[in-house]
Amino acid sequence: MSSSAVTTAFAKAAAENRAALVGYLPAGFPDKDTGIKAALAMARAGADVIEVGLPYSDPLMDGPVIADAVYRSLKGGTRVKDVLDTVAAISTAGTAALVMTYWNPVDHYGVAAFARDLASAGGSGLITPDLTPEESGDWPRVSDEHDLDRVYLVAPSSPHARIAAITRLCRGFVYAASLMGITGTRDSVSAGAAGLVARTREHTTLPVAVGLGVSTPEQAHEVAGFADGVIVGSAFVRRLAAAPTPQDGIAAVRELTEALAVGVRRG
Amino acid sequence: MDKTSPPARRPAEPDIAPVPDGTGHFGEFGGLFAPESLMAALEQLAKEYEAARHDPRFRAELDDLLRDYASRPTRVTEAKRFGAEHAGGCRVLLKREDLAHTGSHKINNVLGQVLLTKRMSKTRVIAETGAGQHGVATATACALLGLECAVYMGEEDTRRQALNVSRMRMLGAEVIPVTAGTRTLKDAMNEAFRDWVTTVDYTHYCIGSVGGPHPFPMMVRDFQRIIGVEAREQVLSLTGRLPDAVVACVGGGSNAIGVFHAFIPDGGVRLVGCEAGGDGDAPGRNAATLTYGSTGVLHGMRTYVLQDDEGQTLDTHSISAGLDYPGVGPEHSWLKDTGRAEYRSVSDAEAMEGFAALCRTEGIIPAIESSHALAGAMRVGRELGPEGLILVNLSGRGDKDVATASAWFGV
Numbered sequence: 001m002s003s004s005a006v007t008t009a010f011a012k013a014a015a016e017n018r019a020a021l022v023g024y025l026p027a028g029f030p031d032k033d034t035g036i037k038a039a040l041a042m043a044r045a046g047a048d049v050i051e052v053g054l055p056y057s058d059p060l061m062d063g064p065v066i067a068d069a070v071y072r073s074l075k076g077g078t079r080v081k082d083v084l085d086t087v088a089a090i091s092t093a094g095t096a097a098l099v100m101t102y103w104n105p106v107d108h109y110g111v112a113a114f115a116r117d118l119a120s121a122g123g124s125g126l127i128t129p130d131l132t133p134e135e136s137g138d139w140p141r142v143s144d145e146h147d148l149d150r151v152y153l154v155a156p157s158s159p160h161a162r163i164a165a166i167t168r169l170c171r172g173f174v175y176a177a178s179l180m181g182i183t184g185t186r187d188s189v190s191a192g193a194a195g196l197v198a199r200t201r202e203h204t205t206l207p208v209a210v211g212l213g214v215s216t217p218e219q220a221h222e223v224a225g226f227a228d229g230v231i232v233g234s235a236f237v238r239r240l241a242a243a244p245t246p247q248d249g250i251a252a253v254r255e256l257t258e259a260l261a262v263g264v265r266r267g
Numbered sequence: 268m269d270k271t272s273p274p275a276r277r278p279a280e281p282d283i284a285p286v287p288d289g290t291g292h293f294g295e296f297g298g299l300f301a302p303e304s305l306m307a308a309l310e311q312l313a314k315e316y317e318a319a320r321h322d323p324r325f326r327a328e329l330d331d332l333l334r335d336y337a338s339r340p341t342r343v344t345e346a347k348r349f350g351a352e353h354a355g356g357c358r359v360l361l362k363r364e365d366l367a368h369t370g371s372h373k374i375n376n377v378l379g380q381v382l383l384t385k386r387m388s389k390t391r392v393i394a395e396t397g398a399g400q401h402g403v404a405t406a407t408a409c410a411l412l413g414l415e416c417a418v419y420m421g422e423e424d425t426r427r428q429a430l431n432v433s434r435m436r437m438l439g440a441e442v443i444p445v446t447a448g449t450r451t452l453k454d455a456m457n458e459a460f461r462d463w464v465t466t467v468d469y470t471h472y473c474i475g476s477v478g479g480p481h482p483f484p485m486m487v488r489d490f491q492r493i494i495g496v497e498a499r500e501q502v503l504s505l506t507g508r509l510p511d512a513v514v515a516c517v518g519g520g521s522n523a524i525g526v527f528h529a530f531i532p533d534g535g536v537r538l539v540g541c542e543a544g545g546d547g548d549a550p551g552r553n554a555a556t557l558t559y560g561s562t563g564v565l566h567g568m569r570t571y572v573l574q575d576d577e578g579q580t581l582d583t584h585s586i587s588a589g590l591d592y593p594g595v596g597p598e599h600s601w602l603k604d605t606g607r608a609e610y611r612s613v614s615d616a617e618a619m620e621g622f623a624a625l626c627r628t629e630g631i632i633p634a635i636e637s638s639h640a641l642a643g644a645m646r647v648g649r650e651l652g653p654e655g656l657i658l659v660n661l662s663g664r665g666d667k668d669v670a671t672a673s674a675w676f677g678v
């Protein structure tokens with residue numbers, strides 16, 4: 001298996017004694033161009049991997065901040081093509097880009113076609129929050145063919161047998177959901193997160209990144225103490241949503257990224 | 268999914284039906300698309316349900332509640348004037364789920380799931396509701412069994428089904444209006460899933476129809492099968508024969524599966540599902556999923572979905588809140604594709620004609636959901652003529668709908 005851009009990004013972070021910083025933004029929010037600029041600012045300010053959200057009409061795993069953003073993105077006319085354009089802009093700039101997507105848009109596009117078009121946009125793979133190993137169908141084979149990563153989630157409630165089955169299918173890294181819940185910022189890192197990472201490591205040598213509810217440099221620092229990667233989403237989206245102008249939004253994303261990039265350093 | 272060579276799949280419940288398989292597949296439909304956070308709870312639910320359904324104490328407790336509390340078996344009433352004047356002279360029999368406690372078939376499923384909640388030692392039940400009938404049934408059962416209850420309901424539906432909002436609150440449930448999307452059933456279901464992911468330790472999500480991730484479509488079907496099991500006997504003893512057609516409305520599809528299921532092996536009996544045709548066939552103007560939809564994944568299941576060219580769920584419209592949903596239970600998708608059942612789109616206007624017809628000829632005010640089945644029966648009746656015999660599932664009563672109906676008819 002060749003080494004993907006995501007794998008390289010995690011390895012580089014580890015070599016620098018820090019956790020990888022993974023930032024999420026939905027494509028097309030607040031508009032396509034601003035979304036791309038914000039992602040590029042994120043990359044330049046120290047994000048190692050960028051998750052580009054594919055807006056979906058029924059985001060079951062998302063709290064109000066991200067749900068509102070993707071709703072507005074869809075109302076603004078965002079299509080899969082715009083998501084792939086965003087991915088292309090990020091990967092052209094030299095940063096690994098994964099698409100975070102609910103399964104139906106991929107299923108509808110056709111798994112093979114989606115993989116082909118994502119690969120040719122320079123995308124690194126998919127994060128699939130509502131796809132179970134049991135229902136993955138052709139995705140493992142097709143993603144291998146296109147050298148794409150497959151990031152599935154493990155949860156605090158996952159028993160060992162499920163963690164084993166999930167991590168066997170993962171490629172790139174494993175997404176550990178820090179808590180039982182939906183996306184959104186929280187006041188503190190869930191007490192169960194470290195244990196979940198430890199349990200996951202019993203089954204895989206892949207990097208394990210922690211997401212859900214991580215928003216501040218302090219929380220990022222805490223997570224970097226036990227995980228290989230720190231995933232931040234709602235905190236970025238909230239800043240973009242609250243900014244009076246696109247320029248202010250991009251600046252706010254840049255500032256938060258810089259602070260988080262310091263936070264993920266160990267020691 | 269490899270559609271050319273399906274693996275030999277063992278039925279989950281060989282004693283009940285050949286489908287679904289052990290992981291909830293009805294052919295290519297159903298299955299389990301859910302966030303990992305819910306997987307442990309879904310596995311626990313499947314296991315508990317399997318144990319419960321073989322446990323004589325659970326069965327007895329549920330049977331007692333169905334009989335003494337929900338008033339089962341519900342009656343079968345012959346609708347003579349309706350058949351003669353509106354259904355081409357065809358003989359029409361009504362399965363009276365409107366007479367079940369709380370006024371619809373929803374109570375059958377809820378009593379089963381709430382007993383399971385107790386069995387799993389959970390203390391809180393959440394539900395989504397469109398027409399409010401499932402919400403009322405859930406609030407009712409929670410009051411009876413001493414469980415905390417929260418019901419998610421689209422804001423649009425809280426307005427058009429205001430009576431049921433009051434009933435739920437009266438029964439001690441919290442009603443949470445949902446303001447996302449089109450503010451109807453789909454959005455309420457999204458919000459209920461979000462709650463469940465966060466509270467799954469102590470909360471059971473009592474899904475109100477035969478949709479969602481496995482085991483819900485199978486379990487809810489099993490709890491609703493009683494409708495058809497009773498009706499088949501009742502029709503046979505009343506008429507000495509099986510009906511030519513069984514007609515039901517289809518939202519998520521629970522009352523339809525409920526009444527169809529016992530008739531599936533009876534090859535000569537047509538199974539006719541009536542979907543909400545809304546006010547037109549344009550995207551967004553109806554909720555006729557099996558008529559206008561295509562295969563996709565929604566709310567944890569692979570099934571027919573009303574979606575656009577990029578797999579985004581379409582907005583829906585129906586005069587009936589309970590049918591205003593862009594998906595459908597996976598077993599219906601399977602019944603459609605295998606050809607065992609047929610599905611028709613019934614418009615708002617036709618449904619209201621059925622509503623008025625039953626009011627005026629039988630003295631029964633039906634739910635607008637059920638009125639879609641009545642309108643379907645009027646069509647099938649005219650096709651069959653006076654020799655025909657139709658069983659219609661009258662899934663609920665229409666008290667909740669009198670404001671909508673008054674506005675429609677201008678009375």
Ligand SMILES: Cc1ncc(COP(=O)(O)O)c(C=O)c1O
Pocket residue numbers: 371372397398399400401475476477516517518519520521522523588589590634636637662663664
């Ligand atoms: C009386 C009645 N019939 C039918 C339905 C539709 O649900 P299903 O298709 O699951 O029976 C509802 C839903 O609210 C209802 O209240």
